[in-house]
Amino acid sequence: MEFNVSSAELLKSILDVSKAIPAKSVLPILENFLFVAGNGALEITASDQELTLRTTLPVDLREGGSIAVPARQMIDLIKALPDQPITIKTTSDSSFECTWANGNSSLPYFPAEDYPEITGADSDSALKVVFPAQALADGIGGTIYATADDEMRPAMNGIFFDMGTASSTLVASDSHKLICYTDADLQAPQEASFILHKRPAGILKSLLVKEIETVEVRFDAASAVFTFGPTTMYCRLIVGRYPKYRDVIPQNNSNILKIERTQLLDTVRRVAVCANKASNHIKFDLKPGQLEITAQDLGFAIAAYEKIACDYSGADLSIGFKSSFLIEILSNMTCETIVMKFADPRRAALIVPSEEEAESEKICGIIMPIMVS
Numbered sequence: 218m219e220f221n222v223s224s225a226e227l228l229k230s231i232l233d234v235s236k237a238i239p240a241k242s243v244l245p246i247l248e249n250f251l252f253v254a255g256n257g258a259l260e261i262t263a264s265d266q267e268l269t270l271r272t273t274l275p276v277d278l279r280e281g282g283s284i285a286v287p288a289r290q291m292i293d294l295i296k297a298l299p300d301q302p303i304t305i306k307t308t309s310d311s312s313f314e315c316t317w318a319n320g321n322s323s324l325p326y327f328p329a330e331d332y333p334e335i336t337g338a339d340s341d342s343a344l345k346v347v348f349p350a351q352a353l354a355d356g357i358g359g360t361i362y363a364t365a366d367d368e369m370r371p372a373m374n375g376i377f378f379d380m381g382t383a384s385s386t387l388v389a390s391d392s393h394k395l396i397c398y399t400d401a402d403l404q405a406p407q408e409a410s411f412i413l414h415k416r417p418a419g420i421l422k423s424l425l426v427k428e429i430e431t432v433e434v435r436f437d438a439a440s441a442v443f444t445f446g447p448t449t450m451y452c453r454l455i456v457g458r459y460p461k462y463r464d465v466i467p468q469n470n471s472n473i474l475k476i477e478r479t480q481l482l483d484t485v486r487r488v489a490v491c492a493n494k495a496s497n498h499i500k501f502d503l504k505p506g507q508l509e510i511t512a513q514d515l516g517f518a519i520a521a522y523e524k525i526a527c528d529y530s531g532a533d534l535s536i537g538f539k540s541s542f543l544i545e546i547l548s549n550m551t552c553e554t555i556v557m558k559f560a561d562p563r564r565a566a567l568i569v570p571s572e573e574e575a576e577s578e579k580i581c582g583i584i585m586p587i588m589v590s
Contacts, residue, residue, distance in 0.1 A: 218252070218254050218280055218281060218282030218283070218284060218305075218306060218307045218313070219278075219279035219280040219304065219305070219306035219307070220254050220259060220276040220277060220278045220279055220280075220304070220305060220306075221276060221277035221279070221302055221303070221304050222259065222274070222276040222277070222302070222303060222305070223300065223301075223302060223303075224295055224298045224299070224300055224301055224302070224303045224317070225300040226274050227259075227274070227295055227303070228292075228295045228296060228298075230259075230261050230272050230274050230447075231250060231261060231288070231291060231292055231295065232292065233270065233272055233424060233448060234250065234261050234262065234263040234270040234271065234272055234448075235250075235263055235288060235292060236263075236270060236420045236423070236424075237263040237264050237265055237268045237269055237270040237420070238263050238265070238288050239265035242265060244266075244333070246285060246327060246331045246332055246333070247264060247265055247266065247333075248287065248288055248289070249285035249286055249287055249288055249326075249327060249332070250262065250263055250285065250286050250288050250291060251263075251264075251283065251284075251285050251329060251332045252283060252284050252285070252286055252305075252329075253282075253283040253329065254276065254278055254280075254281050254282055254283070255278070255281040255282075256278075256281075257275060257276065257278050258273045258274065258275050258276060258278075259273065259274055259275075259276045259278075260272075260273045261273070261274075262332070262335065263288065264333065264335060264451075266333060267452065267453050268416065268417050268420070268450070268451070268452045268453075269335045269450070269451040269452070270420070270448065270449075270450050270451075271335070271448065271449045271450075271451070272447050272448040272449070273447045274447065279306070280306070282307065283329035284307060284313060284326040284327070284328075284329055285326060285327040285328065285329055285331065285332050286313065286324065286326050286327075287324060287325065287326075290324055291324070294315060294322055294324075298317055301317055301318055302317075302318075303315055303316060303317045304316040304317075307326065308323065311325055311326065312324065312325050312326065313326050335451055336440075336451075337435065337440060337442040337451045338435045338436050338437045338439075338440050338441055338442050342437045342438070343435045343436060343437045343442075344405075344406075344407070344409050344435070344436060344437070345406075345433065345434070345435045346380065346404075346405045346406065346409075346433075346434045347431050347432070347433050347434070348402075348403050348431065348432050348434060349402050349403075349430070349431060349432075350425045350429040350430055350431055350432050350445060351425070351427070352400050352402040352403055353403065353421075353425065353432050354421075354422050354425040355398075355400070355579075356385075356387040356398045356400055356403060356579075357376065357387065357418050357419070357421065357422040358422055358549075359387070359396065359398040359549050359579070359580050360376050360387045360388065360389040360396045360397075360398050361376060361389060361415055361418055361419055361422070362389075362396075362545050362549065363389035363390055363391055363394050363395065363396040363545070363582075364376065364389045364390075364391065364415040365390070365391035365392065366391075367391070367392075371455055371457060372412055372455055372457040372458065372459050372460070373390060373391060373392070373460075374414060374415060374455065375389075375412040375413050375414040375415055375418065375454075375455045376388065376389050376412070376413050376415065376418050377389070377410065377411075377412050377459040377462070378410055378411050378412070378413060379410050380403070380404075380405035380408065380409045380410060381404070381405065381408050382404060382405060382406070382407065382408065383401065383404065384399055384400060384401040384403065384404065385399070385400060385403035385404065385405060386398065386399045387399075387400075387403075388459070388462050389415075390460070390462065392585075393539065393542055393584070393585050394542045394545070394546060394582060394583065394584045394585065395462060395465065395466075395582060395583045396546065396549075396580060396581075396582045397462065397466075397580070397581050397582070398579050398580050399579055399581075400579050409436075410459070411436050411441060411454050412454055412455040412456075412457065412459055413441065413452070413454060413455070414452070414453075414454070414455050417450065417452040420450070421443055421450060424445070424448060424450070425445065428446070429445045429446045431445070432444070432445040433445070436454065438454075438456070439453060439454060439456060440452065440453050440454055441454055465565070465583065466567065466581075466583060467558065467560060467564065467565055467566075467567045467583065469560070470558035470559050470560045470564075470566070470567055471531055471558075471560070472503070472529075472530070472531025472532060472534055472558065472559040472560070473529070473530050473531055473556060473557070473558050473559075474503060474508065474527060474528070474529045474556065474557040474558075474559070475527065475528040475529070475554060475555075475556050475571060476508065476525075476527045476528065476554065476555060476557070477553060477554055477555075478547055478550060478552060478553060478554060478555045479553075480525060481508075481525075481547060481555070482544065482547040482548065484510055484523050484525055485499065485510060485540055485543055485544055485547070486540075486544060487521065487523060488510045488511065488512045488521045488522065488523055488540075489512055489540035489541075489544070490512075490521065491512045491513060491514060491519045491520050491521035492512035492513070492514060492540055493512075493513075493514040493515075493516070494514070496539070496587075497539050497540045497541045498512065498537055498538075498539060498540070498587055498589055499511065499512045499537065499538055499539075499540045499543075500512070500535060500536070500537045500538075500589045501534070501535065501536050501537070501538070502533075502534075502535050503529050503531070503533065503534040503535070503536075503559075504529065504533050505529055505530065505531075506526060506527065506528075506529060507524060507525075507526060507527065507529070508524070508525050508526075508527045508529065509522060509523070509524045509525075510522065510523050510525075512540070531559070534559055534561075534562065535562060535589070536559060536562045536566070536586050536589075537562070537586055537587040537588060537589030538566075538584060538586060538587060539584075539587060542584055543584060546568055546582045546584060547568075549580060550568075550570065550578065550580050550582075551578060551580075552570035552571065552574040552577070552578040553571075553574065554570070554571035554573070554574065555568055555569065555570060555571065556568075556569050556570070556571050556572075562586055562588075563586065563588075564586070565583045565584065565585050565586065566583065566584050566586065567581070567582075567583050568581065568582045568583070568584065569581045
């Protein structure tokens with residue numbers, strides 16, 4: 218194998234796929250990149266068998282071939298080079314040479330045959346959808362923070378894609394908060410769903426740069442393949458039934474708070490400084506026209522409160538929340554004004570954009586209350 222390539226282009230490609238390299242693996246071969254050179258291009262693959270990333274880049278090909286090269290040494294070497302043409306070629310049965318303007322290095326390689334075969338969604342039963350890349354990235358970014366780390370309920374560790382012909386809803390929940398992101402730009406040819414684990418979801422979002430316009434998704438009951446630009450991501454899906462999230466969204470909360478989102482967010486952040494560091498508990502005391510937010514940590518004899526004017530209609534209400542959850546939800550919304558709807562201090566609060574911004578804002582959330590004295 219022998220080819221010439223730009224060091225900067227090679228570095229970008231190997232850094233992109235390196236996100237799939239496992240920190241530790243029972244298969245040492247997975248600590249390598251698989252290089253396959255042919256037809257004027259270099260195909261680079263990295264995998265931990267649960268997640269696989271593959272990308273291609275054009276090269277000046279002299280001789281085709283395939284080898285598995287050590288990922289860490291390859292990254293460190295190419296990172297240390299300034300942008301310039303480099304030549305990579307095999308020199309023996311077990312080593313390859315990387316040559317640049319005024320030097321070269323020799324590294325070991327392993328037979329490509331030792332690299333495990335990568336399979337994707339079954340072509341016969343797979344469903345294909347095409348999403349706008351930015352809409353998909355926004356949907357993942359708006360929900361991934363609400364996923365759980367729950368060994369007993371693996372379905373909660375991912376984002377649920379509830380797809381329809383008019384729009385799709387991405388859902389994430391850790392049982393304390395639930396986020397729904399609905400976008401009419403995410404449409405499928407038929408109703409379908411899958412659960413994408415948060416690790417590949419996060420990696421997918423990080424790879425969807427602005428230059429990428431669309432993402433093709435092919436999925437079956439067990440796996441999904443995401444194709445965008447020169448890159449393909451193969452991953453296993455979470456197999457299981459996602460809870461009926463629509464059933465837990467409150468419908469008739471009669472106590473309604475309307476307030477500027479950034480004002481509420483900033484106030485919660487200030488008051489939460491004095492909350493107990495283990496619980497992060499804060500309390501809302503609501504009266505018509507007024508919201509008082511308080512926090513205290515009796516162990517350190519610190520406390521804070523702040524009163525702010527607001528548009529509130531309903532009965533006087535005292536309700537507690539975990540401040541970090543509330544901050545996450547408010548930070549990931551973009552509307553100027555939000556509406557929080559409450560039933561009583563023991564039931565979930567609904568957070569939605571104001572009626573004037575309901576069409577442009579895609580996120581709604583619910584947050585479970587906590588008991589406070």
